Amino acid sequence: MSIDKVLMERSGGVCELCGSSENLSEFTVAPKDEKILVCGTCSEQLNDADKVDPNHWRCLNDSMWSVEPAVQVVVYRMLNALKAEGWPQDLLDQMYMEPEVIEWAQEGMADESREPTKDSNGTILEQGDSVTIIKDLEVKGAGFTAKRGTVVKNIALTDNPEQIEGRVNGTRIVLLSKFLKKM
Known part of the structure; x- marks a missing residue:
């Protein structure tokens, strides 16, 4: 798979999240379908939550300052996913994003803080149930x-x-x- 030339130039030929130049590929940031350049390690962990290594993501303290909205969205989502580690909250508190970028970032995140809707017996109701x-x-x-x-x-x-x-x-x-x- 060939990497988009504009994306390669914008990123300087390195992962836009951790700076690695190994095994680069495009990563689509939903729901806007904009792309960022990521290394194999970041790609694997972004696509499989079970393989996330919190220490790898300490690199986000640099990439959170990217001017690219798509990079900011991925950083914001990953920091939120790692909140239980403690240190990501400090970075989230420092991070600045335009309101429309925050909206984009939150649009693609599951709201885990939302309490589930339950019926009279305590059974959790889902969208589309009868x-x-x-x-x-x-x-x-x-x-x-x-x-x-x-x-x-x-x-x-x-x-x-x-x-x-x-x-x-x-x-x-x-x-x-x-x-x-x-x-």
């Missing part, structure tokens, strides 16, 4: 009651872990998860 309403619920503003036993298919999770969105009687409504049971 649930049953366990109590008659008056739907304010819609003029009907969502009856006990009604099946709500293909639910959508909301920012609030105590609520889901679903379609009942042809109307999209917000339901409290404590009144639902996963099917």
